[in-house]
Amino acid sequence: MTAPLVDIRAVSHRFGQLAVLKNVSLRIEPGSYTILLGPSGSGKTTLLSILGGFVMPSEGKVFIRGEDCTAVPPARRPTTTVFQDYALFPHMSVGGNVGFGLRMQGVDGTTRAAKAREALALVGLASAFDKKPHQLSGGQRQRVALARALVIEPAVLLLDEPLGALDLKLRRQMQDELKAIQKRVGTAFIHVTHDQEEAMALADHCVVMNDGRIEDEGPPERVYARPATRFSATFMGESTILAGKVTEAGDRTSTVSTPAGPVLVRSALPVGSAVALAIRPEHLMLGGAAGTASLGMAKVSDVVFQGSFKRVLAASVEDPSLQFIAKLPATATLQSGDTVAVSCDTDQIIVLAD
Amino acid sequence: MRQLVRVVSWVYALAVYGFIFLPVVVLVLFSLQATSFPIPPFTGPSLRWYEAVLSDVRLTSALVNSLLVASISSATAVTLGFLCAWGFARFVLPGSGLLRGLITLPLTVSYLIIGMGLLVLFNWAGVPKSLLAAGIGHVVINLPLCFAIIYSQMGDHQINIERAARDLGAPEWKVLLLITVPVMAPAIFAGFFLSMTFSWDEFVISFLLTRFDTTLPVEIWNLLRSGLNPKTNAVGSLVFAVSIVLVVLFELTLLRRRKA
Numbered sequence: 001m002t003a004p005l006v007d008i009r010a011v012s013h014r015f016g017q018l019a020v021l022k023n024v025s026l027r028i029e030p031g032s033y034t035i036l037l038g039p040s041g042s043g044k045t046t047l048l049s050i051l052g053g054f055v056m057p058s059e060g061k062v063f064i065r066g067e068d069c070t071a072v073p074p075a076r077r078p079t080t081t082v083f084q085d086y087a088l089f090p091h092m093s094v095g096g097n098v099g100f101g102l103r104m105q106g107v108d109g110t111t112r113a114a115k116a117r118e119a120l121a122l123v124g125l126a127s128a129f130d131k132k133p134h135q136l137s138g139g140q141r142q143r144v145a146l147a148r149a150l151v152i153e154p155a156v157l158l159l160d161e162p163l164g165a166l167d168l169k170l171r172r173q174m175q176d177e178l179k180a181i182q183k184r185v186g187t188a189f190i191h192v193t194h195d196q197e198e199a200m201a202l203a204d205h206c207v208v209m210n211d212g213r214i215e216d217e218g219p220p221e222r223v224y225a226r227p228a229t230r231f232s233a234t235f236m237g238e239s240t241i242l243a244g245k246v247t248e249a250g251d252r253t254s255t256v257s258t259p260a261g262p263v264l265v266r267s268a269l270p271v272g273s274a275v276a277l278a279i280r281p282e283h284l285m286l287g288g289a290a291g292t293a294s295l296g297m298a299k300v301s302d303v304v305f306q307g308s309f310k311r312v313l314a315a316s317v318e319d320p321s322l323q324f325i326a327k328l329p330a331t332a333t334l335q336s337g338d339t340v341a342v343s344c345d346t347d348q349i350i351v352l353a354d
Numbered sequence: 355m356r357q358l359v360r361v362v363s364w365v366y367a368l369a370v371y372g373f374i375f376l377p378v379v380v381l382v383l384f385s386l387q388a389t390s391f392p393i394p395p396f397t398g399p400s401l402r403w404y405e406a407v408l409s410d411v412r413l414t415s416a417l418v419n420s421l422l423v424a425s426i427s428s429a430t431a432v433t434l435g436f437l438c439a440w441g442f443a444r445f446v447l448p449g450s451g452l453l454r455g456l457i458t459l460p461l462t463v464s465y466l467i468i469g470m471g472l473l474v475l476f477n478w479a480g481v482p483k484s485l486l487a488a489g490i491g492h493v494v495i496n497l498p499l500c501f502a503i504i505y506s507q508m509g510d511h512q513i514n515i516e517r518a519a520r521d522l523g524a525p526e527w528k529v530l531l532l533i534t535v536p537v538m539a540p541a542i543f544a545g546f547f548l549s550m551t552f553s554w555d556e557f558v559i560s561f562l563l564t565r566f567d568t569t570l571p572v573e574i575w576n577l578l579r580s581g582l583n584p585k586t587n588a589v590g591s592l593v594f595a596v597s598i599v600l601v602v603l604f605e606l607t608l609l610r611r612r613k614a
Contacts (some may be wrong), residue, residue, distance in 0.1 A: 054517060074521040081521050087514035091536040101522035152522065 011060030038209035078155035101152035259319030283348035284326035287340035385587035416573035427492035428549035435500025500545035547604035
């Protein structure tokens, strides 16, 4: 068994009285693109700062390439960080910025310039070598920050909400480029974001964090299709959540009583236990064709046209506090005020232990 | 009526500017006097009194002393002020607010009190009256100023820049020298030139703390004791010219920073 590139063991951290990380353990494989996804205050940025060496954890250890790095200062770690505000040196040229890390390693000027040009070419900014950071646009500064961090060939590149300051279109474009650059250099990237679309698009390994804990981790497809907890079912994409109790258990199926009526699920659960069922919006069927699991009737409260689809909100007739969130084809003729039958396929129901 | 208001406001403006600038104009004008008394009628222009000043060894050596004291004490004040500001801005210190208040306190204390205090202290410590003693006095009055200027410009946005440098392998002294100082350069220069201006025409502390070698303001005071003559006007004009240069340099560094 090979050791993981980064091994975070039982790390906890407190700022004064406030516990921001609670016993977090995480392994990161070489060459992977890991996304730490979570809302603000979930501890994802603190975890990144601990990896970068800017924060010493209150408890636990961090191993990088098998070495205990818990107390090693940033300068002597095999990590570099791309800061959210880019943190370029405003008094140096772009070339000076990118070459700074090599300069600190004592690399001579000619080699430094050559390597800096190479790194700038990698991020598509070869012509900016002599410019000053203030002459560049936000997206270009972002690339310079990336080149500056990559040029010293770190074992792990840490990115703190790198796309947060860019507008939506640029963000999607940079997202594709980040992935392409990561594939080309093969360095492990650890990227913090609160944008779930960014997470799904970029991650090989997606880590969903909430309230100082890891809620779920794995390939984004798995995390989306089979979220482990109620939080990841609602944070990584939307879900309709049905709270219920198991009333009957079969061999490989159970019946759960929910506000929308009894629902059959394909897993064996102990009778009497409380569970939550999650259904993704694209799996809910309203009116028309019926799925194998009926979820009662619902009154449509809102239909929002979003180009390629319609997003529909509907309140259950049986229990008006239950909100269905559905994604229907753009051609759907449903209107606000209609009362329709709700259903889905039994296979698409995600069982969350409550 | 309108016309009258206009006339009155013009007269008022002229009176205010006249009040402020007339003494200086008179000083400079009569420094160009050709005869021996700086009183009307004006007999110049002539540069004979400037020649007299520049050939007066006592005055020229005092001028050199003043420049030395101003530049060395300002450099010291700005260095110490920068380090203080950096320390307060980047580290959590116990009683930080109180300590910052104590550093800036000398700004509110009169130069006379500071001068007398230093005189007593130096007497007790056996430090003789000298340019060094006056220079130390100037550091005392200018350090709070440099600290306040530089500290006010040390924003949080530079923290990440310093972090980035550390992250890329820079030891702490290189972070300071290669990153923080250049980024803070406008504030540092502003502090330096303002200190120069204050040190250049500071009288009380220099008067109390120097004896044989002394600074230009003290030497001018010596000169004035034997009565007015155009030579005092000439040397006063020189002092004024240097002050203007320093203030302009200060304004320029400040303006450049605002634009950036």
